[in-house]
Amino acid sequence: MSADPAHHRDPDEPLFPMPPLTEAALRVAVARVDLSAAVRFEQEFHAAWQEAVQTDSTVPMHTFLHRWGVFVALRRIPSRAARLDELERAVGRAPTLEEARAASTEIAALLDMAAREAAE
Structure with missing residues (x-):
């Protein structure tokens, strides 16, 4: 993460308010949480824009x-x-299908929570 964790004391508190979906x-938000993802953001933005224009x-x-x-x-x-991150590693290292499914279920719950938050 590019945000300075030393200055952010409570790991359960957001680094910043949820930005609007623009x-x-x-x-700006992507660059704050993961600078390396900013490159993917730009690539995907241009691809989505091209597809929108073409279709x-x-x-x-x-x-x-x-x-x-x-x-x-x-x-x-x-x-x-x-x-x-921990759950993604757990899925990759799970010795049994049941353990992989349990971690995947928790990932799905996190994704669902994030999707609701993004939609607010």
């Missing part, structure tokens, strides 16, 4: 904004971001 606001539809842009809103919602709270 390209400019999400661009004469706003759906690609709405999908792009929603996806990155969820990304920011997941990562703007340090404890949530850490838990997501």
Whole structure:
């Protein structure tokens, strides 16, 4: 994360308020929570824009904004971001299908919570 954790004392508190689902606001937020993701954000933004123009539809842009809103919602709270990373590693290392499913279920719950937060 690019946000300075030393200055952020409570890992359960957001680093910043949830931004509106606009390209400019999400661009800033993505850069704050994960500078390396900012490159992907730009690539996906241009791809979504091209698809929107080619299909004469706003759906690609709405999908792009929603996806990155969820990304920011997941990562703007340090404890949530850490838990997501932990669960993703657990799925990859799970010795049994049941353990992988349990971690995947928790990931799904985090994604659902982030999607609701992004939609507010």
